[in-house]
Amino acid sequence: MKAIFDEASAIAVTLTVNGTTSALRVPPLRRLLDVLREDLSLTGTKEGCGEGECGACTVIVDGRAELACMVPVCQVDGAVVRTVESTELESLQNAFLAEGGAQCGICTPGMIVMARAWLAECESAGVAPTVDGAREALAGNLCRCTGYEKILASVMRAAGVKT
Amino acid sequence: MQAHVGGRVERPEGRAKVTGKSVYIADLKVEGAWLGGTVRSDVARGTLRGFDFAPEFDRTRVVIVTPTDIPGENVQALIVDDQPILAAERIEHWGEPLLLVAAPDARTLEAALAAIRPRIDPLPPVLDMELSKHAQKQITIEKGDVDAAIRAAKKNGHIVLEGTYHTDSQEQLYIEPQGCVAFPPDKDGTIVVKGSLQCPHYVRKALVRCFGVTPGQARVVQMETGGGFGGKEEYPSVVACHAALLARAARRPVSMIYDRHEDLAVTPKRHPARVRHKTVVDKHGRLIAMDIDVLLDGGAYTTLSPVVLSRGCIHAAGPYRCENTRIRGRVVATNHVPYGAFRGFGAPQTCFAIERMMDRVARATGIHPFALRHKNMLRVGDSTATGQILKDSVGSAEVLAAVAEKTGIDKHGWCAPRDARAGKARGLGLSFFYHGAGFTGSGEEMLKGRVRIDVLADGRVEVLAGSTEIGQGTNALFLAITAESLGCETADVVVATPDTAHVPDSGPTVASRTCMVVGGCLTKACRELAARVGGDVKRPWRERAREFAQRGGDGQVTVQYSSPKDVVWDDDTYTGDAYPVFGWAADVAEIEVDLVTLEVEVKRFSTAVDVGKAIQPALVEGQIEGGSLQAVGWAHLEVVTTRAGKFEQDRLATCIIPTTLDAPKFDVMLVEIPYAHGPFGAKGVGELPMDGGAPAVVAAIEDAIGVHLTRVPATPERIMEALESASQARKQ
Numbered sequence: 001m002k003a004i005f006d007e008a009s010a011i012a013v014t015l016t017v018n019g020t021t022s023a024l025r026v027p028p029l030r031r032l033l034d035v036l037r038e039d040l041s042l043t044g045t046k047e048g049c050g051e052g053e054c055g056a057c058t059v060i061v062d063g064r065a066e067l068a069c070m071v072p073v074c075q076v077d078g079a080v081v082r083t084v085e086s087t088e089l090e091s092l093q094n095a096f097l098a099e100g101g102a103q104c105g106i107c108t109p110g111m112i113v114m115a116r117a118w119l120a121e122c123e124s125a126g127v128a129p130t131v132d133g134a135r136e137a138l139a140g141n142l143c144r145c146t147g148y149e150k151i152l153a154s155v156m157r158a159a160g161v162k163t
Numbered sequence: 164m165q166a167h168v169g170g171r172v173e174r175p176e177g178r179a180k181v182t183g184k185s186v187y188i189a190d191l192k193v194e195g196a197w198l199g200g201t202v203r204s205d206v207a208r209g210t211l212r213g214f215d216f217a218p219e220f221d222r223t224r225v226v227i228v229t230p231t232d233i234p235g236e237n238v239q240a241l242i243v244d245d246q247p248i249l250a251a252e253r254i255e256h257w258g259e260p261l262l263l264v265a266a267p268d269a270r271t272l273e274a275a276l277a278a279i280r281p282r283i284d285p286l287p288p289v290l291d292m293e294l295s296k297h298a299q300k301q302i303t304i305e306k307g308d309v310d311a312a313i314r315a316a317k318k319n320g321h322i323v324l325e326g327t328y329h330t331d332s333q334e335q336l337y338i339e340p341q342g343c344v345a346f347p348p349d350k351d352g353t354i355v356v357k358g359s360l361q362c363p364h365y366v367r368k369a370l371v372r373c374f375g376v377t378p379g380q381a382r383v384v385q386m387e388t389g390g391g392f393g394g395k396e397e398y399p400s401v402v403a404c405h406a407a408l409l410a411r412a413a414r415r416p417v418s419m420i421y422d423r424h425e426d427l428a429v430t431p432k433r434h435p436a437r438v439r440h441k442t443v444v445d446k447h448g449r450l451i452a453m454d455i456d457v458l459l460d461g462g463a464y465t466t467l468s469p470v471v472l473s474r475g476c477i478h479a480a481g482p483y484r485c486e487n488t489r490i491r492g493r494v495v496a497t498n499h500v501p502y503g504a505f506r507g508f509g510a511p512q513t514c515f516a517i518e519r520m521m522d523r524v525a526r527a528t529g530i531h532p533f534a535l536r537h538k539n540m541l542r543v544g545d546s547t548a549t550g551q552i553l554k555d556s557v558g559s560a561e562v563l564a565a566v567a568e569k570t571g572i573d574k575h576g577w578c579a580p581r582d583a584r585a586g587k588a589r590g591l592g593l594s595f596f597y598h599g600a601g602f603t604g605s606g607e608e609m610l611k612g613r614v615r616i617d618v619l620a621d622g623r624v625e626v627l628a629g630s631t632e633i634g635q636g637t638n639a640l641f642l643a644i645t646a647e648s649l650g651c652e653t654a655d656v657v658v659a660t661p662d663t664a665h666v667p668d669s670g671p672t673v674a675s676r677t678c679m680v681v682g683g684c685l686t687k688a689c690r691e692l693a694a695r696v697g698g699d700v701k702r703p704w705r706e707r708a709r710e711f712a713q714r715g716g717d718g719q720v721t722v723q724y725s726s727p728k729d730v731v732w733d734d735d736t737y738t739g740d741a742y743p744v745f746g747w748a749a750d751v752a753e754i755e756v757d758l759v760t761l762e763v764e765v766k767r768f769s770t771a772v773d774v775g776k777a778i779q780p781a782l783v784e785g786q787i788e789g790g791s792l793q794a795v796g797w798a799h800l801e802v803v804t805t806r807a808g809k810f811e812q813d814r815l816a817t818c819i820i821p822t823t824l825d826a827p828k829f830d831v832m833l834v835e836i837p838y839a840h841g842p843f844g845a846k847g848v849g850e851l852p853m854d855g856g857a858p859a860v861v862a863a864i865e866d867a868i869g870v871h872l873t874r875v876p877a878t879p880e881r882i883m884e885a886l887e888s889a890s891q892a893r894k895q
């Protein structure tokens with residue numbers, strides 16, 4: 001459920017989303033998810049549950065994967081946010097197309113963003129991405145269509161690992 | 164030119180999906196739209212006496228709709244007219260819609276919903292299906308003489324086995340919740356509804372009754388849809404009628420999008436079932452007689468339950484030869500939230516029961532479960548429980564051979580003592596099953612599904628169908644079929660948005676019928692169009708089609724489905740060709756049971772599936788993997804229970820579905836035994852993978868720890884109970 005807050009108490013917030021910086025006046029407890037979807041019209045980030053259980057709303061905040069439905073915007077003032085609309089996700093996006101990792105597509109933005117965060121983590125830790133690692137990393141992102149097989153294959157393809 | 168059929172066509176909507184540009188209903192920006200909400204019953208049964216409004220509540224800030232505001236009939240049109248759009252007096256289930264509210268913003272809506280309290284005199288509900296006296300539908304399928312076979316069993320040295328099997332409900336859990344946006348009637352009285360839905364023409368039918376308008380005055384448009392699995396077959400009509408009533412009253416667009424909690428609490432789920440088997444076999448394991456009794460909980464209203472019962476019963480004897488078969492089925496009314504369509508449609512329930520019984524037969528006769536199935540499997544020329552003689556495209560032997568080769572299940576030592584030192588026990592379990600493609604019996608004849616293709620001015624071809632893309636790949640499938648049939652490129656084909664104002668009624672996107680039935684019509688339409696356009700086939704299609712259009716050629720072809728002539732069905736006796744053809748499959752689940760926690764982990768899942776022809780192999784695999792995981796989830800971890808008629812798992816925190824960590828590694832083997840009347844030999848695949856997962860997993864648990872479970876989901880608690888009662892029984 002969308003939390004409801006008094007518009008009158010709006011505060012000034014700055015967000016850099018996919019490279020574009022916006023200054024906004026929003027209620028401090030407004031969910032980052034609503035700020036992205038409604039104030040910034042970036043509807044690629046999805047809401048599957050609104051309670052932190054499905055992962056459909058995953059975005060990258062200052063390099064870390066976060067559930068945008070659980071983050072009040074006041075906590076991320078000044079943050080750099082990346083969403084599925086980012087142009088830097090092309091290799092994952094292409095891999096999902098090539099492997100059939102997206103069926104109905106509603107979980108896909110969250111999956112792609114989560115996979116991006118995980119691959120970046122692997123890289124900075126200097127560890128090679130593995131399928132088991134991908135299973136762990138994506139365990140908070142629910143998909144009801146694919147059985148995950150082709151999602152894992154997509155992520156491994158983007159990682160350049162043969163499965 | 165590359166082959167489109169059997170090759171790889173990119174989903175035309177895929178790029179938008181992976182870049183976040185697709186527009187699902189919640190993404191639609193509608194200027195000036197209000198938000199709609201529902202006041203619901205908080206008891207399972209009762210009489211509505213009226214509403215109390217909190218004193219501080221300002222009614223002028225919202226719009227309210229009650230049954231008297233319904234311009235047409237207060238009927239949720241489906242099969243039987245027993246379900247109201249809003250309950251006027253009689254309340255039959257928890258969460259039943261009583262009154263609707265629209266408000267300019269979420270805050271006002273929340274306040275209004277909190278301020279309106281229904282006054283209800285509760286009545287005692289019926290919550291146990293065994294105690295219900297009201298059958299929504301009964302069916303008997305009979306072949307041979309079951310009673311005589313049972314009577315003669317002793318004399319003939321036959322074994323008689325009895326078993327009772329239960330399957331619990333299951334939530335579809337599409338990741339995108341239900342939602343619609345409705346626009347107020349325009350000056351011609353036309354209502355427009357856009358939404359997340361599987362069957363636009365079902366929604367239109369519901370709006371026509373609700374508003375008392377003509378079909379032309381109710382326009383339904385499908386948005387990109389985030390999963391359905393049956394869950395968006397009938398329920399979107401409810402949301403659409405509610406949103407449209409509010410839009411009419413508010414004279415502005417109204418958006419009604421359920422949050423996850425509301426969706427889980429009030430939308431239909433899989434029918435709980437109890438299936439009894441009495442089976443007679445000879446000592447060689449040959450099935451002599453099967454007496455099967457199926458009971459389903461339909462919930463408070465009839466919705467689609469008669470059809471679910473029908474499909475469940477037709478599949479209840481499994482893919483086995485048996486001269487004496489009787490299947491008696493009943494779906495009864497209770498005061499549960501109505502149960503509804505979910506992939507498999509009654510068959511997963513009855514398939515679980517027959518497959519468990521086959522494992523019992525295997526133990527009782529000492530015949531290996533694989534050999535037992537192989538011995539009794541239906542082949543070409545055999546007859547099913549309804550007396551249908553199987554004519555072609557029967558992949559029974561092939562799918563069994565394929566899983567055996569992959570997993571060695573045929574040589575696997577059944578329930579052999581295992582080394583459990585690691586604190587875990589491993590097991591393998593087999594299931595074998597079939598699933599009818601298309602509507603049952605004369606359903607397709609009555610439905611008369613249609614498809615149209617049009618040549619556009621630039622020579623491209625537009626496919627117009629009411630079939631929806633809900634993730635399974637309808638769009639790519641239509642591109643492949645059209646491009647292959649016309650000899651053009653997929654770039655020469657566009658698939659129209661399902662919008663009832665433009666596309667013909669192709670019948671609902673359900674029942675594993677889109678590829679075989681609608682795809683079949685499309686193939687015929689293409690053949691006709693190719694003949695009309697003519698010209699030298701070595702020249703590009705688009706050039707030829709453009710010239711044809713410039714010549715004023717008629718580039719519009721509509722094809723209506725007609726069943727193959729030799730398909731004959733009698734609805735009164737439930738005999739004959741229940742389906743034009745069946746898909747066949749065998750599953751092997753490899754599992755590990757933790758001997759301390761009794762948690763089950765499905766490690767590997769091998770499945771061989773005869774789909775006739777895989778028009779898009781990658782899409783077919785996606786369907787099989789996704790469907791199989793839903794079945795695996797239902798087998799051991801997806802719990803849905805009710806208390807006082809209310810679903811207990813009404814948050815995603817408690818309503819569990821498999822994650823990546825619960826998903827096995829899949830081995831999908833596609834077997835292609837072509838079906839003469841299907842497009843390029845294809846038959847349906849949508850539901851089939853839902854049928855075999857539960858019995859295969861439960862058989863694997865039995866293999867691992869020797870406990871015969873008769874109920875899914877097989878949770879650790881249930882496994883514990885079964886172990887305890889088995890050890891009690893040993894002591895006595």
Ligand code: FES
Nearest residue numbers: 048049050055069
């Ligand atoms: S919408 Fe945020 S986790 Fe589900």
Ligand code: FES
Nearest residue numbers: 104107143144145
């Ligand atoms: S593709 Fe539909 S939920 Fe993942």
